Amino acid sequence: MKPIAAVNDFVVKFANVNGSGSASANETFAKSILRHGVPISPRNIFPSNIQGLPTWFEVRVTEEGYLGRRGGIDMMVAMNPQTWDADVKELEPGGYLVYDSSKPMPKSKFRDDITVLGVPLTEICNATYTDSRQRQLFKNIMYVGALAALLDMDTEMIAGVIGDQYRGKEKLLKSNIHALQLGYDYAKNNLKCPIGLRVQKADKVGNKILVEGNAAAALGCVYGGASVCAWYPITPSSSLAEAFIKYCEKLRVDPVTGKNKFAIVQAEDELASIGIVVGAGWNGARSFTTTSGPGISLMQEFLGLAYFAEIPCTIIDVQRGGPSTGMPTRTQQSDVLSCAYASHGDTKHVLLFPEDPRECFEFSAAALDLADRLQTPIFVLTDLDIGMNQRLCEPFAWDDSHSYDRGKIMTAEELEAGKDFGRYLDVDGDGIPYRTLPATHPTKGGYFTRGTTRNAYAQYSEAGPDYMYNVQRLLRKFETAKELVPKPVVRKAGKATRFGIIYYGSTSPAMTECLDRLEEQGLHVDALRIKAFPFHESIIDFISEHDHVFVVEQNRDAQLRCLLVNEGAIDPAKLMPVLHYDGTPITARFIVAEISQRLSAFNVKPIKKGKAA
Amino acid sequence: MTYLAKPKLHHPTLPTNRLGYTRRDYEGRVSTLCAGCGHDSISAAIIQACWELAIEPHKVAKLSGIGCSSKTPDYFLGSSHGFNTVHGRMPSVLTGANLANRDLLYLGVSGDGDSASIGFGQFAHSIRRGVNMVYIVENNGVYGLTKGQFSATADKGSKSKRGVVNTDESIDMVMVALQLGATFVARSFSGDKEQLIPLVKAAIEHKGSAFIDVISPCVAFNNHTGSTRSYDYVREHNEAVNRIDFFPGREAITTDYEPGSVKDVVQHDGSVLRLRKLHAEYDPSDRLKAMNYLLQQEAAGEIVTGLLYVNPESEDLHAHLNTADVALNRLGAKELCPGSAALEKINASLR
Ligand SMILES: Cc1ncc(C[n+]2csc(CCOP(=O)(O)OP(=O)(O)O)c2C)c(N)n1
Ligand code: SF4
Ligand SMILES: [Mg+2]
Numbered sequence: 001m002k003p004i005a006a007v008n009d010f011v012v013k014f015a016n017v018n019g020s021g022s023a024s025a026n027e028t029f030a031k032s033i034l035r036h037g038v039p040i041s042p043r044n045i046f047p048s049n050i051q052g053l054p055t056w057f058e059v060r061v062t063e064e065g066y067l068g069r070r071g072g073i074d075m076m077v078a079m080n081p082q083t084w085d086a087d088v089k090e091l092e093p094g095g096y097l098v099y100d101s102s103k104p105m106p107k108s109k110f111r112d113d114i115t116v117l118g119v120p121l122t123e124i125c126n127a128t129y130t131d132s133r134q135r136q137l138f139k140n141i142m143y144v145g146a147l148a149a150l151l152d153m154d155t156e157m158i159a160g161v162i163g164d165q166y167r168g169k170e171k172l173l174k175s176n177i178h179a180l181q182l183g184y185d186y187a188k189n190n191l192k193c194p195i196g197l198r199v200q201k202a203d204k205v206g207n208k209i210l211v212e213g214n215a216a217a218a219l220g221c222v223y224g225g226a227s228v229c230a231w232y233p234i235t236p237s238s239s240l241a242e243a244f245i246k247y248c249e250k251l252r253v254d255p256v257t258g259k260n261k262f263a264i265v266q267a268e269d270e271l272a273s274i275g276i277v278v279g280a281g282w283n284g285a286r287s288f289t290t291t292s293g294p295g296i297s298l299m300q301e302f303l304g305l306a307y308f309a310e311i312p313c314t315i316i317d318v319q320r321g322g323p324s325t326g327m328p329t330r331t332q333q334s335d336v337l338s339c340a341y342a343s344h345g346d347t348k349h350v351l352l353f354p355e356d357p358r359e360c361f362e363f364s365a366a367a368l369d370l371a372d373r374l375q376t377p378i379f380v381l382t383d384l385d386i387g388m389n390q391r392l393c394e395p396f397a398w399d400d401s402h403s404y405d406r407g408k409i410m411t412a413e414e415l416e417a418g419k420d421f422g423r424y425l426d427v428d429g430d431g432i433p434y435r436t437l438p439a440t441h442p443t444k445g446g447y448f449t450r451g452t453t454r455n456a457y458a459q460y461s462e463a464g465p466d467y468m469y470n471v472q473r474l475l476r477k478f479e480t481a482k483e484l485v486p487k488p489v490v491r492k493a494g495k496a497t498r499f500g501i502i503y504y505g506s507t508s509p510a511m512t513e514c515l516d517r518l519e520e521q522g523l524h525v526d527a528l529r530i531k532a533f534p535f536h537e538s539i540i541d542f543i544s545e546h547d548h549v550f551v552v553e554q555n556r557d558a559q560l561r562c563l564l565v566n567e568g569a570i571d572p573a574k575l576m577p578v579l580h581y582d583g584t585p586i587t588a589r590f591i592v593a594e595i596s597q598r599l600s601a602f603n604v605k606p607i608k609k610g611k612a613a
Numbered sequence: 614m615t616y617l618a619k620p621k622l623h624h625p626t627l628p629t630n631r632l633g634y635t636r637r638d639y640e641g642r643v644s645t646l647c648a649g650c651g652h653d654s655i656s657a658a659i660i661q662a663c664w665e666l667a668i669e670p671h672k673v674a675k676l677s678g679i680g681c682s683s684k685t686p687d688y689f690l691g692s693s694h695g696f697n698t699v700h701g702r703m704p705s706v707l708t709g710a711n712l713a714n715r716d717l718l719y720l721g722v723s724g725d726g727d728s729a730s731i732g733f734g735q736f737a738h739s740i741r742r743g744v745n746m747v748y749i750v751e752n753n754g755v756y757g758l759t760k761g762q763f764s765a766t767a768d769k770g771s772k773s774k775r776g777v778v779n780t781d782e783s784i785d786m787v788m789v790a791l792q793l794g795a796t797f798v799a800r801s802f803s804g805d806k807e808q809l810i811p812l813v814k815a816a817i818e819h820k821g822s823a824f825i826d827v828i829s830p831c832v833a834f835n836n837h838t839g840s841t842r843s844y845d846y847v848r849e850h851n852e853a854v855n856r857i858d859f860f861p862g863r864e865a866i867t868t869d870y871e872p873g874s875v876k877d878v879v880q881h882d883g884s885v886l887r888l889r890k891l892h893a894e895y896d897p898s899d900r901l902k903a904m905n906y907l908l909q910q911e912a913a914g915e916i917v918t919g920l921l922y923v924n925p926e927s928e929d930l931h932a933h934l935n936t937a938d939v940a941l942n943r944l945g946a947k948e949l950c951p952g953s954a955a956l957e958k959i960n961a962s963l964r
Contacts, residue, residue: 034964209963219959225949227941228712230705251951259937261948263712265930268738272705275698275735279709282696283674284942286949287709305699395960398953404946437942438674438694438710439717446671448687448695460687 001113004094005196008038008063010074012147012197015087017080018046018055025140026057027390028161029147033061034210034392035157037202041067041509043389043585046329054083063202067356067392068510069585075197077143084109096195098143098150117191119146124182138179145183152194154201155184209357209395213386216357217316218243219396220364221288222251225404226314228287230265230276232295235328236384237318240290241266270295274302274315281306281313282449284409284437286368288314293322293335296342303377304343305451307474310424310433312371312378312407315339316364319383321583330583331384333505336559339379340533346471350481351379351533355508356386358393359531363486372407374481375435383554385506385585410434415444423447423458424470431476478534485532488539491515493524499599500546502539502575504530504560506585507552513588514595522607523599525550533563540568543575548602550595552578554586631667639664641691645684651803651829652682652751654867656689658806659720659749662813663690673718674710678703678732681758682724682751682829690720701732704739704748708930711744714940715931718817719746726756729765729784736786740793740822745929747816748824750786751803753831761834774834785911787921790824791904796927797823798903799920803830804867808890812920821927828916875915891919898923 004010012029016022030042038061045056060070075096078087088097093113099105101118110116121142125135141162148155159177166173187193218240221229231241241264248262267273273289280287291299296317306313319335321327339351350370352363360382367378410421415436421444424433433456436445447458455466493515503511508529515527528542543549543564551561558577565572578594580586596606627635639660644653663673673693677683679700686695698706707721721739728736728750739748754767761774765784772778790798797819801809809827816823870876873892889910897903903922910917937944 207960207964209960211963219956223950223956225944225946227944227949228709230709251955252949254937257937258935260935261937261941261944263931263934263936263941265708265712265742265934267705268734271702272708272735272738275702275705276709276712278698279676279696279706279711280713280941281709282706283710283713285713287713301699302702309696395963396956398950398956400953402946436694438714439671442669442671443692446692446694448697450697451699452697 001094003096003115003196004074004092006074007198007200008061008202010061010197011070011072012059012061012075012077013073013087013090014057014059014077015080015083016055016057017082018053020079020140021137022055022079022140023057024165025144026059028141028158028165029144030059030390031161031210032144032148032153032158033059033199034205035160036154036199037205038063038199039065039067039204039208039392041069041392043069043385054080061199063204065204065392066509066513066588068513069587071587071589077147079139079143088114096150096197098146100139115195117146117150117187117195119143119183119186119191121183124186128179128182134175138175141176141179142183145180145185146187146191148180149184149187149193150191150195150197152198152200155180205392207395208392210390210392211357212239212243212388212390213354213357213360213382214240214318214388215243216396217290217354217360217364217380217382217387219247220361221314221316221368222247223361223398224286224365224368226286226288226368227261228263228277228280228285230267230273230287230289232267232270232273232291234270234292234295236320236388237290237292237295237316239388240316240318270298271302274299274306274313277313277315278302278306278311281311281371282309286312286314286372286404288316288364288368290316290318292318292320292328293338294325296335296338300343303349304345304347306377307343307347307349308345308451309449310375310435312375314364314367314371314378314380316367316380316382318387319381321581327583329384331506331585332554332581332583333381333383333507334555334557334559334581335381336553336555337557337562339381340563342377348478348534349377349379350374350485351381352486353381353504353531354386355505355529356393357391358396360386361396366486369405370481370484373405373432373484374477375407375432376477381505383506408432408434410436410440410445412441412445415441421445422456424454424473425456426473426476429476430480431473431478432480433473482534482536485534485536487536488531488542489529490542491527491529493526494519495524497524497526498547499525499602499604500542500549501525501527501552501595502530502542502549502560502564503527503552507554510586510588510591511552514591517588517592518595521596523596523604525595530560533567535564535568539564540570543568543570547574548576549574550576550578550598552580552586552591554580556581630664632669634664634667634670636660636664638692639670639690641686641688644688646681646688647832649832650681650757651753651827651831652685653688654803654806655749655751655809655827655829656685658803658809658813660689661806661810662817665810666814666817668718668817672716673720674707675720675722676703676707676710677722678724678727679758680724680727680756681831682753683722683727685751686720686722701727701730702735703727704732704735704744707746708739708742708744711746711930712934712936713942715745715936716940719744721746721748723748723750724757724764725750725752725754725766725786726764729786733765733784737789737793740790740795740824742930743794743796743822743928743933745820745931746822747813747819748822749813750824750826751829752786752826753829753835755831755834757831757834785907786824786826788904788907790826791900791907791922795824795922796821796924797920798922799824800826800828800916800918802828802868802918805869805918806867807869808918815920815923819923819927821924821929872919889915889917891917891921895919897921898925900924
């Protein structure tokens with residue numbers, strides 16, 4: 001078997017033991033490739049345990065900038081004896097296996113069709129360090145050194161990353177560089193370097209940043225002006241709340257008084273976290289919570305109240321595999337319906353679907369504006385794939401001239417001047433009423449907020465017409481939302497086509513790659529990325545302009561498709577689901593295979609490049 | 614029942630408080646509760662306390678859960694904002710509201726079902742966080758609004774209207790509040806305004822979580838017939854009345870007794886509450902003693918009323934969170950948004 005040869009286009013996977021200190025070494029490796037000007041797409045694959053269990057880190061090296069998971073492994077760094085067999089098996093034929101060769105391994109433990117590269121990491125460490133912790137820890141950076149030699153990387157780039165990491169910690173910096181060098185030297189002197197996989201300097205990264213979606217969303221909440229946050233720990237959303245704490249401590253402490261311009265409560269459960277957020281929103285502070293599917297289930301009653309009582313609040317749902325506690329450390333887009341129609345009674349909610357950390361930042365900040373403008377819960381639906389993995393994306397941007405949209409709040413002056421205040425009165429025809437904040441005026445504008453029916457002036461009423469007025473107005477408000485939420489983006493195929501694809505959220509990078517591949521094969525399909533619900537008219541138009549539209553999603557039940565059929569009154573036969581839901585991030589390979597197969601049923605066949613159809 | 618605002622005819626001779634408000638200015642809509650319901654007496658006590666303290670009505674936020682008791686915030690402080698939230702979850706909403714604006718008085722009104730059954734968790738956690746609030750449980754031992762099922766404060770052994778005997782232990786809210794670190798804990802009786810009004814006033818003045826358990830007989834469903842508390846004869850006499858789905862208007866039960874004394878209060882169904890009013894020399898600064906005393910008197914079949922515990926050095930959640938002195942809801946982009954220059958630095962650190 002010929003060893004795989006590829007420059008700036010391959011996948012390396014690290015198999016580690018959770019808690020062994022490998023994470024930071026792996027990240028150093030990934031970031032160093034970026035410094036070569038070569039895009040990467042790293043992914044953590046981890047079980048929901050803390051210590052002593054397997055964890056994997058996958059790095060896709062991709063000069064073309066395809067940031068979706070590719071599928072298939074070209075190089076395995078097998079550092080976990082427990083998962084050895086499966087790890088070795090996962091390698092592509094012609095792939096490379098890097099392992100700790102300190103202990104001899106029987107030949108049966110390897111494969112004939114791969115290149116085996118042994119580095120006696122334990123042995124070198126034991127010879128170099130006396131402290132047992134150091135012996136364990138430095139193994140990690142040492143294999144990074146070996147990889148640098150094998151992949152022909154510039155060690156200066158790696159040293160640069162380590163330098164940033166340990167700035168001001170001279171001793172640690174030095175010892176890490178030393179370990180790196182030991183690994184590098186061993187590989188150089190004992191193995192045939194470089195191998196078929198190479199990293200070569202390029203200029204494809206530009207000023208992009210590498211960041212986790214959860215950190216980005218947290219920062220979006222800081223910039224968007226959230227001052228109250230309540231949360232209850234749940235993977236994969238906890239790191240969002242933790243990042244919010246970290247950023248607030250850095251950016252939101254008054255330098256003069258030392259006091260916090262934020263309040264964060266780790267609540268006793270998700271019922272309390274959404275309750276706190278609703279209370280704060282009612283009282284005029286921008287507030288948000290973050291959770292995942294099970295938390296959304298618990299918040300249902302409050303979401304109905306917030307919808308009907310018209311309370312601004314933001315919910316960032318980092319989706320994971322469901323139902324129930326499901327696959328807590330795997331990704332899915334499976335809360336679309338439970339969020340869109342959250343709660344009892346007739347309810348509908350605004351959903352935003354960011355595609356990457358950059359949009360996590362943008363949409364979280366936008367959600368806080370939308371919540372105030374629309375006086376309703378706004379959901380930001382990210383997922384584990386975006387949330388807990390570092391993703392290369394455009395740098396964050398903020399327009400300093402942007403002032404927060406606080407929506408329709410009636411002031412004491414307006415009340416004093418005798419302006420008519422009906423809390424649930426539609427004065428502008430957009431379905432959005434005015435609200436007053438508590439303590440606005442000594443005698444005017446006070447009202448009693450309830451989840452039961454009231455008239456336009458917030459007085460208790462069980463009268464049918466009052467109820468109808470309210471819920472019809474809420475529908476008008478939802479119509480207004482269509483124009484306020486982020487608009488979809490369309491990517492036209494090279495040629496006019498009767499086929500379309502609709503996708504959203506974290507499917508985006510895999511779709512970009514998929515569309516390139518389809519186009520290369522002469523399979524022309526127009527694509528539309530939905531960024532929000534309620535659906536903008538242009539989405540419905542896109543569907544009517546095509547005969548067949550694939551809806552690509554990462555859940556079993558084609559949830560967005562349901563929403564399209566239901567809300568856009570679309571003939572279900574027209575919308576063909578393409579579904580990926582095994583808990584791993586969707587790949588271009590998967591979508592291409594599915595779509596070309598479905599297209600062939602319509603007698604549309606791939607062509608070789610350059611040939612006529 | 615009426616949905617119309619009460620006409621506020623200001624009589625020129627009505628006394629005014631320091632702010633120039635009459636007692637009327639602290640009233641709300643006409644109550645829709647059963648005539649004689651203890652909850653209405655508590656509303657009256659709240660009105661009186663706020664008026665006497667010259668609280669600016671609009672600087673009060675009234676929050677409640679769901680239940681007859683939770684409806685009452687509509688019936689007092691009509692110019693204040695109120696929020697009738699969801700069943701058992703008033704404490705979290707109040708906590709959030711309080712975080713958003715630390716300058717208001719937060720009045721949480723709840724029932725025993727609302728706080729001891731469905732909302733036991735939220736009650737507990739809001740207390741242990743030290744949210745600065747006055748938390749009043751209007752405790753009738755039943756679910757009034759859903760027609761008389763047992764709540765978690767119903768006495769073990771008591772009989773429901775349908776004849777079902779409660780075999781579950783009852784929760785003593787006051788004991789729990791003490792255990793959870795409430796810094797102001799009191800119990801009273803809805804009909805004892807001499808005791809209740811000063812307690813509500815003291816709770817308002819307290820900074821921290823102030824909890825008052827107010828025993829508040831339900832004229833429709835209060836059927837506690839624990840052996841130590843029942844007047845069998847009166848109860849039998851009443852059964853006929855209770856079986857029909859119609860609640861005749863009754864006089865609210867009132868009482869007035871001396872500190873240090875014990876008073877038996879006959880409820881509408883004939884059951885009796887034996888209240889012991891703390892004597893004037895009782896020292897409310899010792900939490901441990903308070904708990905012991907409560908247990909002792911409970912063993913003797915007595916319900917202790919009065920200010921059981923207060924910690925004058927209490928801290929509240931805002932102190933724990935070190936939040937800014939100015940209310941968070943008054944901060945704008947200038948104070949909250951770090952700006953593009955800071956963002957550039959963050960971008961640089963992510964390359
Ligand atoms: C989630 C939910 N479950 C059940 C109910 C029905 N419910 C309304 S009030 C109530 C009990 C109220 O009891 P309590 O708090 O003691 O108030 P009271 O009426 O006795 O003053 C119940 C069970 C509800 N509103 N919401
Ligand atoms: S049912 Fe009971 S608690 Fe409810 S209003 Fe009537 S007397 Fe009061
Ligand atoms: Mg009750």
